[in-house]
Amino acid sequence: MLNNEGNQYDVAIVGGGLSGLSIACWLLDLATDRDQPMPSMCILEPRTEYENDRTWCFWQGVPNTFDSLVARRWSRWQVGFDGKYITQSSNQHAYAMLAAHDVYQYARDRISACSNTSLKLGIEVSELIDNPGAVEIITNHGRLRARVAIDSRPPGLDQMAAHKGFWQRFSGHEVYCPGHGLEIETATLMDFQACDDHVRFVYALPFDKERCLIEWTEFDPSGGTSDCSSNAMDWLRSQNWGKHEVLRTESGSLPMFPLQPRTQSPRIVNAGVGAGWMRPATGYQFATCQRVSKILAEQLLAAKKHGVWHLQQPKPRPDWLNWMDTIFLRALRRHPATAPRWFLSMFSGANAEQMVRFMNDEPRLSDALAIARTLPKTTFLKAAFSV
Structure with a gap:
């Protein structure tokens, strides 16, 4: 049970997904590198356990706190339609992938190793109250207080209902399939499939000669509620790769329209998808998440140093x-x-x-x-x- 007396922190991060954990790890990195005092911090996450539920991809070159965890890199990438493919490559920037279980475990180890930081699982936050001098956080296990709060919870349906845009729906399968035939050093970002009323494509990442990740993706204007997992499996069967085994699945529905931060307070700022960190036209978030998380971490270190606990909401892009x-x-x-x-x-x-x-x-x-x-x-x- 949480209570005000035993739960007072400098920083409360609401949500322990990619955004919340990135901010926490950047703060730990910068405090160590600059030999500055570390603010006391708690991360509040509604999940009771972490699973290997997704991957994050980006082009390397952007500083990020998880760079040592990159599981696979591709020197080339391509897009294709109707049998025609355009391939690009770069000597400076590889296309890189992180596995969720690596990120989650690394962040948890970093947080648990610091005496004045904690990650609290199974904590659902219902309200943030901007009181004079502190933010009061109302949860399913009581209350706590913090000098500042960073809210990385996903946007609510009310925030998104008025938007006319797409939802990026995807269903991915990591498969074991010896002889799958994909070019090992080439990531297929978009292999478009014929469709008259919306965009659909296959995203294919070969890990080695036996394993690959295949995702079926659709830019859906209807609301993002239907399941497209059968499409991914149908595509797999159509390739005549022979016997294959599904090792892991991942799926999601991402809003492809601009989102603005919910709060405008020097003591409460938003982070993640709800703050517009995900790029509306692409669905990519990781690189922007790293850049803006570092900005917030620098603000938190400055607040600890000077005792002025006011934050500015960073802009993710111009x-x-x-x-x-x-x-x-x-x-x-x-x-x-x-x-x-x-x-x-x-x-x-x-x-x-x-x-x-x-x-x-x-x-x-x-x-x-x-x-x-x-x-x-x-x-x-x-x-x-x-x-």
Whole structure:
């Protein structure tokens, strides 16, 4: 049972998923590197246990606190449609993958090794109250207080109900299949499947000659509630790879529209998907999560050092990039059948470094212009000047 007297912290992080654990690990890293006092911290997570329930992928080059845990890298990546593939490669940036169980275990070990930090499982937070001098956190096991709180809970349905956009639905299967035939050094980001009313594609990551991850993904405008796991299995059977064994599954539904932070308080800031960290037009989050988590960790160290417990809500990306995503998604909604050719045009018309920066959420303006030039002008001008 939690109580005010025994549960007072400098920092409370609500949610122990990727965002919450990234902030905690960045804070531990920076405090150690700079030999600064570590704020007392608790992470409140509703799960009672962690499972190997997902993977995170990104292009290396962005500093991240989990870089030592990278399980697999690919030197090339490709997109394809109707038998045509565009392949890119980079000497500077490999496409990299992290397994959830590695991230969870590493973060838990780091947190438990620090005397004034803790991870509390099975704790559901119902309310954050911004009282004078402290934030009061109401949970299913009592109350606690913190000087500041970082809320990384996913957005509620009320926050998302008014948006007209896509949901990225995916169903993935890690399979054991000797002789699967995939090119070992090439990650297939999008192998588009024919569909008139929305975008669907296969995402394929070969781990070695015997194992791979196959995900069926759809950009669904209907609300993101239906199951697409049967599509992934149907695609697997259509490849005639022979006997295969499913080792692990993962699935999810991600909002593909802009989300704004729920709170505007110097003592309560938002993090994660609910703060707009996930890129609306791509569904990628990891690189942005690392960049913004480090910013928040630096603010927390400064607050501990100076005794001024006020935080600023970081912006995950510039406004002009959000505007580009809005236009792209509007055009995508109106022309789903032709969208696969847009992606092939982008990956063939912009070079690998431009695409990496763009996908990692840190494009230069010149990168954005190079990519914009690959898209059909009339279609996107109409999307830009209509609602």
